[in-house]
Amino acid sequence: MPDESDYLPLIQRVLLREQQTPGALLPILHAIQAGIGHIPDVAIAEIAHALNLSQAEVRGVISFYHDFRTTPPARHTLRLCRAESCRSRGAEALAAQLREQLGLDDHGTSADGALSLRPVYCLGACACSPALELDGQLHARVTPERLRALVAGCREEAKAC
Ligand code: FES
Known part of the structure; x- marks a missing residue:
């Protein structure tokens, strides 16, 4: 099982690419889930910081859409x-x-x-x-x-x- 910090390079690449896009939160969440398989805790803090949102706001969006996962997918x-x-x-x-x-x-x-x-x-x-x-x-x-x-x-x- 990878350490959460192993995900940081991918998260940073996604944020660099998407953070200036209007309505960037959903494309960022989709890209991170596509790359990692889920949205790890470390991503939530990074996204919140990059988009000037609270972590609660990011978590709220994740929990609103059932397709987002915060834990690795089952087999x-x-x-x-x-x-x-x-x-x-x-x-x-x-x-x-x-x-x-x-x-x-x-x-x-x-x-x-x-x-x-x-x-x-x-x-x-x-x-x-x-x-x-x-x-x-x-x-x-x-x-x-x-x-x-x-x-x-x-x-x-x-x-x-
Ligand atoms: S209602 Fe179940 S397949 Fe259409």
């Missing part, structure tokens, strides 16, 4: 569809199962770092509800058994590393 990302068609065909039961299996509500990362859970509102597979996306791959007509197997596969792989 896998599971996005369970919570829109109408999937809700009416079992997505709520699948969400409850995920809560039980991972100890997570709609959003977050499992304690073992294997899986991040995110809600999504329609994956364009309504005819095959309920649906989810695991690491960008669509899974349709998901049953509790299939979901259990998908989650177990992600967790086993994490243990083997």
